[in-house]
Amino acid sequence: MSKIGIIGAMQIEIDLILDQMDVFEEFLFAGFPFYTGTLHGKSIVLTRCGVGKVNSAACTQIMVDRFQVDCIINTGIAGSLGKDISVCDMVISSDVTHHDVRKAQMKNLFPFQESFLANQNLIELAKKACESSDLKLTYHCGRIISGECFVSESHLKENLIQNYSPACVEMEGSSVGHVSFINQVPFVILRCISDNADEEASISYENFEKLAASQSAFIVNEMVRMM
Template sequence: MKGVVRRVARLGAALLIGLALAGCASAPPAGAVRLDSTPRLAVVSAFAPELALLRTRLQQPASYSVNGVDFVTGTLEGKPVVLFLSGVSMTNAAMNTQLVLDRFAVSGIVFSGIAGGVNPALHIGDVTVPAQWGQYLEVLMARETAPGQYSPRPSRDAVFLPNFGMMYPGTVHVRSAAGGAERKFWFEVDPTMLATARNIASVELAVCDSARKCLDTRPKLVIGGNGVSGPAFVDNAAFREYTFNTFQANVLDMETAAVGMVAYANGVPYIAFRSLSDLAGGGQGENEMRTFMNIAADNAAKVLLAFLAAWK
């Protein structure tokens, strides 16, 4: 009998230790264990310069790390948030957006970062908040049937858009929390978030950076329209023109539509703030990203902060 009591005591002690470890952010047990129970907006950028300004404004920071990804909780403009870097590329964005949804109580996703300008009416430094995002480089590489002529393979359910040479973009197959499977091209941002963005008070956007690199035009905020994302950095004038004509896109990047697809699949609202760092090959001379990246990143972050201040 005493042996049984001792074994029960040891089991109880082991259970208490296990529970204590489960509450320890630095050493969570295997599996998708929530690291924080507070409902938060996930604020995500692709790489460090895009998140720099937001990190300086974060109050009451607390850090966690999962699979090599650093998450920092706290408040921005009085709103509970969790900040993290997705990494550049569609795969990184999808994978780490799902990771933050699994490990934190995410009430919405907000992306802040830079982008390539596609709409010729926009300028470097402008901040865009598209109403929807599409994966424009989910393509079929078509057979060339004659010099310069291509024939896409027939598909039962894919819908192909106008091609760029052998590349025929189409819809993606997605499953969601709502159930069932469907094909989609556009992943709409949350209408309430978009309405809040439309009501943002005037934001003073930067014209120059700390190194006195300055823009030729004063930046503006553009709400609505389309954005597209794909796994390629674009620096080609002809492809830029094709992207604008085919998708009526204001901007292109390498992450947002992947975030939008994950948000849609999980039934979580999202929105993205993207500032033009370059013209995706449409400018004179070499690509402008390295020159104006910091101005663009900070301008996107400033609009995001104004959005958070207005968000109910």
Template sequence: GQRIAIISAVHEELAEILQLMPDEQKRVAGGRTFWSGHLQGHEVVAVLSGIGKVAAATTATVLCERFEPQQVIFTGVAGGLALGVEVGDIVVGSAFMQHDLDASPLFPRWEVPGYGASRFKADMALAQVLHAAARDAVTWLPKLLDEAVLRGLGLHAPSVHQGEIVTGDRFVATAAECAALRASLPEALAVDMESAAVAQVCHDYGVPFAAVRTISDRADDEAHVDFQHFLQQVARHYSGRIVRKALNLL
């Protein structure tokens, strides 16, 4: 069988998935806890990366070296950048780039030195599975979430998007910074702090990678408040539902 790795940055994003893995065994490596077990009949290894590109890259490296997964999925939350990418929507990454990478004038803005490119593409087959799982999840989640939670977050009829996710070592928490990112990277649907780092490591190891991100905030002046609420009350249900469905489809 295939070993499938599930990475999230923080516990709230992985909590429901770990609950669904009854037989998991813990192993600590590189300062990270890896949970090996089964989910929906698949051999799974789940791990928390922590926040930021370095934490994500070291986690992905230890994962690939020690656990040799055949596929890697990142699941978590992100800030919405593009117009129409709202809180409660889901973004499936088709490509990943580091918005804070700049080795100019030696290399073009955003290019990863040594790779001759700024973007790492998702594995298309895996991304399609995540997209199908996300479409299934948005039909169920409004029914599963508490009414008060839904109203408080202003969630109605969430939609699923597929496109570019940008990553950087910044929590984008002002309307001005959000607008600047949107202007310089008009393709970007969402911003996070890990996906592109994991994508680069998976590229190095030749392991198929895809990421699915639920929008917790609009990366604006209210981002820190929206992010906390979403992470504490909603994120685990999205991740759990999407990953479970995706594993059924794999």
């Protein structure tokens, strides 16, 4: 049986999935909680990695090494960087990259990738889950960028748009994709939009954080059900 790894940064991003799981065992490695069990009859490893790229990279590597997962789905929330991408829309990663690492460094140093491509089968499954869910969510497929900061300034937002042509920005997805790539594990990053990555971002984030996190987790739940 295939084993599905699911990663969320914060507890609210995994609560819905954890509530639906039949949990068999709980583990704690390097401070990260890992829950093993089943969801819709599928073998699942669920974890909370904490905020930021270093945390998510460490957690992803532990998941690969300790649990030998066959694919990884990263669920969470993000700030919109697309004019047609609104709060509570879903973004499915086409690829992911670090916006706080120079492109030349990405290209010329190991693992010699300017970005990391998400698995096409997982992308299509995520699209199908969005289309078939009762939530009737609007979804977009595009580049997700990550860095060690919460983007809440218009000048930074415009710079990121100009340099990367991304759909959204957050703080974990690129490192999950990076670690998945070097371990040859298929992955996809899912984000529900909580804010517009501008001066109103903090207020919007507080208002929509829980809803956005729950909607992203719901789509992951649908994906597992459809596998």
